[in-house]
Amino acid sequence: MASPIKTEDTFSSVRQINCTGCGAALEVISNRAKYTGCSYCGSVLDLQSEDYKVLKKLGDPERHPPMSIIKMGMKATFNNKLYQVIARTRWKQTYQERWSEDGETGYSDEVWVYDEWLLLCEDRTYFYLVEDKSGFMRTREFVPKQVVIPKNAWDKISFAEKHGLKPVSEIGTAEVMMFEGESNYTIREDDIIWFASYKVYWTDYITEWRIDPETRETKEIEFFQEEPLKRKDVLKAFEDNPSIQAILDKKRNWKKTMNLALYGALGFFLLFLFSFFSGKTLVFEDEIELHPLGQVDPTTGQAPQVYGTSFTIDTRGTYEVEILDNSFGVDGFALVYFMDEDSSAIRYISGDLNSMSVGGRIGSEAVKIDPGTYHTQLFLEHTPGIVTNSSGDTHLSGGVQVKIYSGIMMAWPFFAGLLICLFLAFIFWLIKKRQ
């Protein structure tokens, strides 16, 4: 099936003129255009007059720049059709907006400023894209199934029986502040434009009526539906433009970095979890015992102490050193030094002996150990005043069991890594949201 559409014809500039208001070079793309608004001085020119006479001067475009990414002349693809941006109208609406709170409803006075972008399609249809500070919407004209138009904010409104009679969401007037690009229709800035709308889910149903300022008669009534467009879909539609490509590249880089941080956090989290549940191998076990259990020596002030059996570590790594209570029902305090062959303490682990939990864990540490020979030294002290156990035995033995395990140990760096990566991901997400 042959297509009657000639894209190149549609988008080639049909006229190059100089603004009669300021002399700037302007291009007109649509051969139907009757008027053009100068992007430099805001003059609206009559393209049908021989000398392109200035019909009126609207707002200075420099004072009303585009709100975000879209610029005049950009190309876009929506629903596999190619479009070109050919006009922008800056509107200001002064209206009453319905509010509802704690069972009460009312209308507040509001002002809304937005841009209406006009995109010409390769098949010579048009796409109206509305943009405000919060995002994008697509506006389409439609023929309502029924018409109930409000006279004021408290009237009901409806354009389809299935919608039922709705309260008015917004009602007010609209005025053109600035126009740039081209138009097939007369821009009648003097017309009084009223609008009223209601909402069904995410779609706004709008009626707009124009009133002749002299006769006060309604000249025309139109109906539109407005649906929100996601920013990412708009970016995708405009992706072939270099400036949008740069934004998308930056966005992709942010996404990559954020993903990296998230995957990092996930990795650390898995390591952390794995350290809980992974198997570990006992590489050394020793029992260090003091007999009899003594108190602090009143002459030296030292607690009784004894050395454990020395042992050799062949492989560098992180080991779990675990100290267990082996004191047969005594309350007290144990301190175990972990020492190298020069008797320099590498780490100590201390904890309470508890008569109620014999064999319980006094403490454990993940210790990074280089290959070498090591030994332990135990300081033990029972609670002052307690010299017998529950069996009445006064010759108590006190001691600990030392166990060293190899394997991946639950270590604080994993947890710290998890927190850092989560924090980074959160920061990237915040920055991205603000963009």
Place this chain on the structure above:
Amino acid sequence: MFTREFECPSCGGRIESSNPGSRSVSCGYCGQTSHINADNLQAVGSKNLLIDYGSILSLGRTIEIKERKFRVMGRIRIEYDDGFWDEWYLNYDGDKEAWLQEDDGSFVLFSEKKGAGALRLEQDRIQVGSTLTFAPEFQKVFVTSKSKAKVIGGEGELPFTITPGEPADFIEGIQGGRVISLEVLPTEVRLFMGSSLEIEQITFNH
């Protein structure tokens, strides 16, 4: 297929008519509109070759809408205060007629409701925003616009007589999701009912 050949009374160019019901033809060479009077052409109004603004439609093209095939026979261009629009004259199922309104990329497919000539509307008193009865089957039509327009010119062949420059007032309304259009020409009043189309609903056979 029925065809008649005429010679343009203005430039002598060959004009073909393939619809026995056609009452006006426009010369494709000089833009002269002529009324068909028996087997002769009578030139009316000024010459006006319509400017091609790149419509997807053109004379002789066959299009398909809702599984029905239409042949493009002619068009009228109508101008009003705010711009202009084209009314494409279509034939389908032999001699049946339809109109496709093309206005800046929006389309409405109309069919004429015969007998509207008897309508006696005081059009000056009709107000936009009011609800009217246009005909027994067109009650409670909500009036959306009223425009004073004029026929700029035509192309191809048309089932009624037009004269470039003649006034043509339009009253448009809506009823139950349909578009109602009342065309008030100096000689007659014509009533049309239509439904709006997306361009995707129109397919082109060649």
